[in-house]
Amino acid sequence: MKHKGSIDISKPINLVTKLFADPANLKEYQDGFVSKELVSGSAGQDGAISKMYYEHSGRKMILTETITSNRLPDSFEAHYHHEHMDNTMKCNFVELSENETRYEFEYEYTRIDWVMPRLMAILFPGMYRKPAEKWLRQFKSFVEKQ
Secondary structure, rough: EEEEEEEEEOOHHHHHHHHHHHHHHHHOOOOOOOEEEEEEOOOOOOOOEEEEEEEEEEEEEEEEEEEEEEEEOOEEEEEEEEEEEEEEEEEEEEEOOEEEEEEEEEEEEEEEEEEHHHHHHHOOHHHHHHHHHHHHHHHHHHOOOO
């Protein structure tokens, strides 16, 4: 299951990607984000592995992020692992003008091995797209306030 999209942000590419790359900002646009902890490698570099902690409605979730390619300010790619699913994220940043940046994204769920999420993906495919699009809109709002 793959989702693609983009959003234009009224800020320069260097500011957009600086704010994107700083894990301290995740709480500003990702609902439920609690913290990010480096497990191995150098933070933000190819091969770095981090644990990402989220909490939704009292339920805790831990993701393992592995950065596969960090070419910021142009692009960023990572793999995310959860006990019940895996997905990849590819982000491209395109300078439209001095003060306008397009943030393009592609998320692909490569493994869903728990019955209920798999069933939900089949019956309601938008369920996985909507949170990503919401976080994208929240990121745009956060960046444009800076």
